Amino acid sequence: MDEIVIIRDVLEANNNVAHENKTIKDERNILMVNIIGSPGTGKTSFILRAIENLKVPCAVIEGDVTSDIDARKMAERNIPVVQINTGGSCHLNAGSVNRALKSLSFDNGIVFIENVGNLICPSGFELGEDFKLALANVTEGDDKPYKYPLLFTKAKAVVLNKIDMLPYFEFDKKFFYDGIRALNQEVPFFEVSARTGEGFGEFAKWLEEKYYKFRQSK
Amino acid sequence: MHELSVTQSLVDMVIEEAQKRNLKKVTKVTVVIGELTGLESESIKFYFDVLSENTVAEGAELVFKIVKAQFKCRQCGNIFERTNFTFNCPVCGATGVLVDKGKEFYMESIEVE
Ligand SMILES: Nc1nc2c(ncn2[C@@H]2O[C@H](COP(=O)(O)OP(=O)(O)OP(=O)(O)O)[C@@H](O)[C@H]2O)c(=O)[nH]1
Ligand SMILES: [Mg+2]
Ligand SMILES: [Zn+2]
Numbered sequence: 001m002d003e004i005v006i007i008r009d010v011l012e013a014n015n016n017v018a019h020e021n022k023t024i025k026d027e028r029n030i031l032m033v034n035i036i037g038s039p040g041t042g043k044t045s046f047i048l049r050a051i052e053n054l055k056v057p058c059a060v061i062e063g064d065v066t067s068d069i070d071a072r073k074m075a076e077r078n079i080p081v082v083q084i085n086t087g088g089s090c091h092l093n094a095g096s097v098n099r100a101l102k103s104l105s106f107d108n109g110i111v112f113i114e115n116v117g118n119l120i121c122p123s124g125f126e127l128g129e130d131f132k133l134a135l136a137n138v139t140e141g142d143d144k145p146y147k148y149p150l151l152f153t154k155a156k157a158v159v160l161n162k163i164d165m166l167p168y169f170e171f172d173k174k175f176f177y178d179g180i181r182a183l184n185q186e187v188p189f190f191e192v193s194a195r196t197g198e199g200f201g202e203f204a205k206w207l208e209e210k211y212y213k214f215r216q217s218k
Numbered sequence: 219m220h221e222l223s224v225t226q227s228l229v230d231m232v233i234e235e236a237q238k239r240n241l242k243k244v245t246k247v248t249v250v251i252g253e254l255t256g257l258e259s260e261s262i263k264f265y266f267d268v269l270s271e272n273t274v275a276e277g278a279e280l281v282f283k284i285v286k287a288q289f290k291c292r293q294c295g296n297i298f299e300r301t302n303f304t305f306n307c308p309v310c311g312a313t314g315v316l317v318d319k320g321k322e323f324y325m326e327s328i329e330v331e
Contacts (some may be wrong), residue, residue: 001245001246001331002329003246003328004235004239004327005327006328007326008324008325009323010224010227010249010324010325011224013227014227089220090220091220120256121256124220124256146302146303146305149254149287150255150256150321153254153316153321178305178313181315182289182314182315182316183305183316184316
């Protein structure tokens with residue numbers, strides 16, 4: 001019996017395409033944000049509100065298991081959108097985003113990727129994005145950082161949505177934020193309600209700054 | 219979960235490495251998995267047996283090295299593993315900070331006849 005040491009990242013095929021995506025989107029001056037959260041956490045509502053508040057042009061890549069309901073909401077508002085149907089897969093991968101990027105006629109702005117509603121699987125797959133945004137919400141409970149740590153470890157922004165529901169749910173903010181801080185010391189927190197629009201001014205300002213920095217860095 | 223697709227990648231990798239070296243049979247594959255990835259070794263094993271049928275890896279033993287996530291106490295510096303629903307230090311109770319461990323997912327070695 002011979003043992004041969006071969007160290008290889010099992011996800012290297014995906015990572016290579018993610019790298020290519022990064023090059024493509026950089027050439028087109030696109031800041032790409034990967035939005036990850038549970039089903040119904042408010043990803044579509046959040047993206048719509050954010051775009052309302054942003055002065056920078058925006059487009060959307062919609063990941064969905066089978067439907068095009070969310071993509072139609074974007075198109076109705078004349079937001080450039082490309083739909084990816086994952087056909088049952090629990091996450092977007094770099095290959096599908098690669099095709100979406102190529103068919104999206106949009107440059108010089110921010111592209112939001114709405115990942116498949118899922119707190120576990122999407123966090124493991126790089127898409128070539130500038131950063132991941134974790135979208136949690138008040139109604140799903142304050143223990144998510146403890147149950148699904150990987151997402152909060154990787155996110156470069158954490159947004160707590162549905163804060164209009166705080167009076168109706170027991171949500172211990174300290175417990176929630178302590179959990180995230182243990183996993184990720186630097187990540188900024190935002191609190192919003194996609195229903196009322198509260199908190200989006202501050203978030204949009206932060207994201208615009210990120211975008212301008214990205215443009216200057218090139 | 220997506221164990222099926224990642225296991226397919228793993229099997230493809232083993233076959234490719236075996237071909238490169240002209241190996242006829244792989245008897246053991248060692249994989250390192252970080253706790254934070256959420257990947258279930260049981261289902262990877264299950265898919266591996268199915269997907270490796272009629273390949274050089276058929277019948278190979280799949281061995282996992284599980285890497286636990288580690289936290290370092292901000293107060294006393296103690297290194298500890300999490301318990302459910304707290305990332306606080308079991309010694310002094312202060313909050314911990316994740317040490318960069320537990321996100322691994324790679325093939326480490328293969329054994330051949
Ligand atoms: N009260 C309240 N409801 C919200 C808020 N944001 C979203 N919702 C509601 O939550 C439900 C789900 O919102 P979506 O935006 O469709 O959520 P999603 O994450 O895109 O859902 P999937 O794409 O199906 O995973 C809808 O009924 C929204 O109206 C909020 O801030 N407050
Ligand atoms: Mg949606
Ligand atoms: Zn301590």
